[in-house]
Amino acid sequence: MASPKAVRTIGPLDRPLPSAIQSEQIVLASVLLEPSCWDTVAAVLSADLFSTERHRRLYGAMGAIFERGEQLDHTSLFNEVVRRGHQEPDTLTYLVSLGRDHPHVVALDSHLATVKDRAELRRQIHIATSIIERCYASQEPAQVIAESAAQTFGKIETGKEQEGRDAEQVVLEFPGGPDCFMDPSLRPQGLRTGFHQFDNVTTGLHGNQLILIAARPSMGKTSIAMNMAHNMSVRAKHPGVVFSLEMSSSSLIARMMCAAAKVDLHSFKSGFLRSEDRRKMQESLFSITEAPLLFFDEGGMTLPRLERNVRRLVKEKKCSYVIIDYLGLLDAGGRFENKNAEVSHVTRKLKLLAKECDIPVILLCQLNRANERRTNKEPELSDLRDSGAIEQDSDVVAFIHRPEVYEPKPELRGVAYLIIRKQRDGKCDRIELTFMGNFVSFENLSHRQED
Numbered sequence: 001m002a003s004p005k006a007v008r009t010i011g012p013l014d015r016p017l018p019s020a021i022q023s024e025q026i027v028l029a030s031v032l033l034e035p036s037c038w039d040t041v042a043a044v045l046s047a048d049l050f051s052t053e054r055h056r057r058l059y060g061a062m063g064a065i066f067e068r069g070e071q072l073d074h075t076s077l078f079n080e081v082v083r084r085g086h087q088e089p090d091t092l093t094y095l096v097s098l099g100r101d102h103p104h105v106v107a108l109d110s111h112l113a114t115v116k117d118r119a120e121l122r123r124q125i126h127i128a129t130s131i132i133e134r135c136y137a138s139q140e141p142a143q144v145i146a147e148s149a150a151q152t153f154g155k156i157e158t159g160k161e162q163e164g165r166d167a168e169q170v171v172l173e174f175p176g177g178p179d180c181f182m183d184p185s186l187r188p189q190g191l192r193t194g195f196h197q198f199d200n201v202t203t204g205l206h207g208n209q210l211i212l213i214a215a216r217p218s219m220g221k222t223s224i225a226m227n228m229a230h231n232m233s234v235r236a237k238h239p240g241v242v243f244s245l246e247m248s249s250s251s252l253i254a255r256m257m258c259a260a261a262k263v264d265l266h267s268f269k270s271g272f273l274r275s276e277d278r279r280k281m282q283e284s285l286f287s288i289t290e291a292p293l294l295f296f297d298e299g300g301m302t303l304p305r306l307e308r309n310v311r312r313l314v315k316e317k318k319c320s321y322v323i324i325d326y327l328g329l330l331d332a333g334g335r336f337e338n339k340n341a342e343v344s345h346v347t348r349k350l351k352l353l354a355k356e357c358d359i360p361v362i363l364l365c366q367l368n369r370a371n372e373r374r375t376n377k378e379p380e381l382s383d384l385r386d387s388g389a390i391e392q393d394s395d396v397v398a399f400i401h402r403p404e405v406y407e408p409k410p411e412l413r414g415v416a417y418l419i420i421r422k423q424r425d426g427k428c429d430r431i432e433l434t435f436m437g438n439f440v441s442f443e444n445l446s447h448r449q450e451d
Contacts, residue, residue, distance in 0.1 A: 017051065017121075017122045019118050020051070020114045023118075024051065024115055025098060026111045027108070028058055028059065028062075028098055029098040031062055031072070032072065032077070033099065035066075035072045041108070044112045044113075045059070047059045047063070048119075049116055050119075054088070057086045060084075062077060078091060078095055147305055147333055148304070148333075150308055176188065184203075189203055190203055190204025190360070191204050191205040191236070192232070193232065194227060194228065194444075195227075195418065195444060197431045197432075198418055198420075201420060207354070207357075208360075209354055209360045209361070210351040210360075210361050210363060210395055211395065211398070212364075212365055212390060212397045213225065213362060213364050213400065214366065214367050214397065214400075216366070216371070216405075221325070221326065221366075222246070222247060222255070222325055222364065223440045223441060224418070225323050225362060226242075226252055228362070229242060229256070230259065232320075232321060233291045233293040234256075234260070234290075238292070239293070239294075239318045239320050240292070240294070240320060241294045241296070241309070241318075241322050241323070242293065242322075243323065243330075244295060244297045245326065245330060246326060247297070252295065253285075257281055258439050258441075260287070260288075261280035261284040262436075262439055265439065265440050268281065292318065294313070300331060301330060302330075303332050303345075303349055304333045311353075314357040314359060319357075321360045321362065323362045325364045327346065327364065327366070343389065343390065347392075347393040348393050350363060351394075351395075363394075365390060367383045370382065371383050378399070378401050379401060380421065391422060395425070397422035398419060398420045398421070403417075415432070415434075416432070
């Protein structure tokens, strides 16, 4: 049988694109020989994955016949090709030769994989050619093109489409087995943040989750996030990653030191420390430097670069959770119609990242001023800035509220609340904490009661 010629590139290399003509022919011949294998083939291949126009048209015609519920054979396929106006002088001869040269269905799965692999190689070549052309055009910054390339090449579609699972499979494959499925108390707990009531309500931070912690400026978003990081990484030794888009890594470490050692941050910055405080700070710093905690504080962090780093660190077993401080400063890495669309893109991608890497992603977010115009200053979901998608994509939404900011009364000093306004798999709650301003730290309520 004469093999159809592969399409040639128009790119700089001017070489034939990768193809697997024989495998394509075997796939087409297999469907003609045993139409019952169509569902298996259609679950893996689409017409555009074939390398020649003839094969794409034959495959498309097969799909149309099956869609109408008609019988597939050489005659019906030829008639469908004619009906579509795609016949060539040797079309019928080619169809007959398919059956003659490949009279048996042999290793169909292997040929399906080969066809799909060659299609992916062609796609990668087209992408690379496009990137080269963008570089020659010199109309975009090199960094933008580089990040776009990394994001595009980072994930290569392979294998078959995921097959559905029935309820029995879901239960049997549930982590811990059917017993854990039936009794949530037996399931592995999520990462503990150190805030006991919050951990009890949420059962900890779990993989796949996007956890949003939001507040007005200077309410303590960074402080509470660093308290959580200290408990998860310094105490419990879970590897974590902090992307700080506002503060330097050294500033964050200084806050963690003061919070853990119970040393006044202003005194530390001023250099006026007692010998006892200096000793406690040294112990605190040692425990932090020994912790599996990584910091990224480079300016202009883009979403594609963040995703790339997280995937790499998860693969290297160096990341079991991520903290991002904060949403408003994260560059989505592209052009968007407005800020609303950009924020929606970022939160959706972060949710998908949490799901792909099976880690909790803690995202800090700034609220708008709407609560300041209300009599009741406690934040609501409607106070989220820029996009309703923030609430939609988040599994947990918690707000920090400190009444003393709005009413500086002695009895309100140190009173703080972590208000869970949304929890996809649990109840909402209002958790009282203690804010220790001189240590820039949040503590469980018991600390204030003891004081």
